[in-house]
Amino acid sequence: MIITTTPSIEGKKIVSYKGIVVGEVISGVDFVKDFAAGLTNFFGGRSNSYEGELIGARETALREMESRALAMGANAIVGVDIDYEVLGQANNMLMVTVSGTAVVCE
Secondary structure, eight states, rough: EEOOOOOOOTTTTTEEEEEEEEEEEEEEEHHHHHHHHHHHHOOOOOHHHHHHHHHHHHHHHHHHHHHHHHHTTTSSEEEEEEEEESSSSTHHHEEEEEEEEEEEEO
């Protein structure tokens, strides 16, 4: 399935719009990852623990959106938007939402 942030797909004709599709993931960051990220923040550098969590959450949200589009009979998703939010009292939850328009292309 083609998934793109653009409103059209070069070389393809959109023949049917199936509707808006969304994928969402809320992921908790555990104590060990939070502690490791705190050390990275103190000493500098990249936080591999947070990056891994972010990548996994984004990929899961995209797979969920794709699955919903397939269930609608779509073969592509256009106009995809990815949003990230931090949630929770201690800001220890990560929310990733993806949305787009499910379409049929020929």
